[in-house]
Amino acid sequence: MRAEKGVVNYDPYETEQQEWKKQQGKERVKQLLTIISPIFILLLWEICSRTGILDIRFFPPPSAIISTFFDLAASGLLWTHISISLYRIAAGFLLGVIPGVVIGLLMGLYAPIRHFISPIVMALMPIPTLALMPIIIIFFGIGDFSKVVTIAGSVFFPVVINTVAGVMNIEKVHLDVAKNYGASPKDFFFKIAFPGALPVMLEGIQMGQAIALLTIVAAEMMGATSGIGYLIWTSYKAFMLKEMFVGLVLISSFGFLFSLFLRGLQKKIVPWR
Structure with missing residues (x-):
């Protein structure tokens, strides 16, 4: 003015x-x-x-936890647990996300596929993947691959459901225009369904990464000899609570960093959101 x-x-x-x-x-x-x-x-x-407001035996101060972190890192033991857990998380995440996206796109595009697969998805989704671990171990053994499959099963369902929802929310006018111009099934898949479902799909992937972290801790507690979940569980049983808190802080940090990465990726891929 x-x-x-x-x-x-x-x-x-x-x-x-x-x-x-x-x-x-x-x-x-x-x-x-x-x-x-x-x-x-x-x-x-x-x-x-x-x-003394908090019992130091059960809630050691953060400064002591940080000191324990550096001690474990200096011994090399911590990096072994971290690398094994990150490998399992990454492999399980990809093994769950890729089929979830593909099947979700097919279900959203083609009603016969949707009606055929939906009952299976709805029946299996309420079952906690960890409850299926005995069956997974029977089929895949007690090695790393059983942990990877467990994580993949947990990640798959939120990704496939959000992908279907994303495709179903695409405005009908886009599909009609594609049909009128003679779009091939490949064009429908990669140029209509995939970009149209991407915003909602990424929300499902974001949810999947959080579930992957929850699952890896529980899976490594139940049947593993390494990993962050194993570190947390064995430290708790031995009443080494500083080491236990180190594992908890690591999982929390991974969740925060993964979330930041996916949010940044979302801003790049779908800036209009």
Whole structure:
């Protein structure tokens, strides 16, 4: 706004700049709150442990947990557990996501396939994958591949369901235009269904990565001799709670980092969302 001889002139550029500065200020506040909240929790935990409000035997202070982390890292044992767990998570995640996306697209595009597979998906989805571990171990043994299959089974269902929902939500006009121009099944699959379902599909993949982390911990607790879940469980049984908390913090950190990566990927692939 500029006043000249009693007349107020409206300057759209100046107004736009002010709005942009306000928006930037709000974003900085949000980022600051995101950083402050975990630091506040850690400081509160440290104070409560040091002052005796929390029993240090069960809730060691974060500073002691950090020290234990460096001790385990220096021994090399921690990196062995991390590398094995990351391999199982990555392999199981891909083994669940790829078939989930393909089958979800086919179910969304073709009603006969949808009606044939939907009852199977609906029947198996409520069963916790960990409850099927005895059967998985019978078929695949007690090695790494059984853990990979367990994770894949947990990831598959949210991905396939969200992919189907994404295809079904594509506006009918896009499908009609493709038919009128004689689009091939390949064009329908890769140029209509896949990009149209992508926003909802990525939400399913985001959910799948969280489930993969939950599953790997439980799977490694039940039948493994290595991995972060194994570290957590054996440390708990030996009452080595600092080592147990190191494992819990690692899983939490992986979940946070994986989520950030997928959110960044989502912004690149579907910027309109």
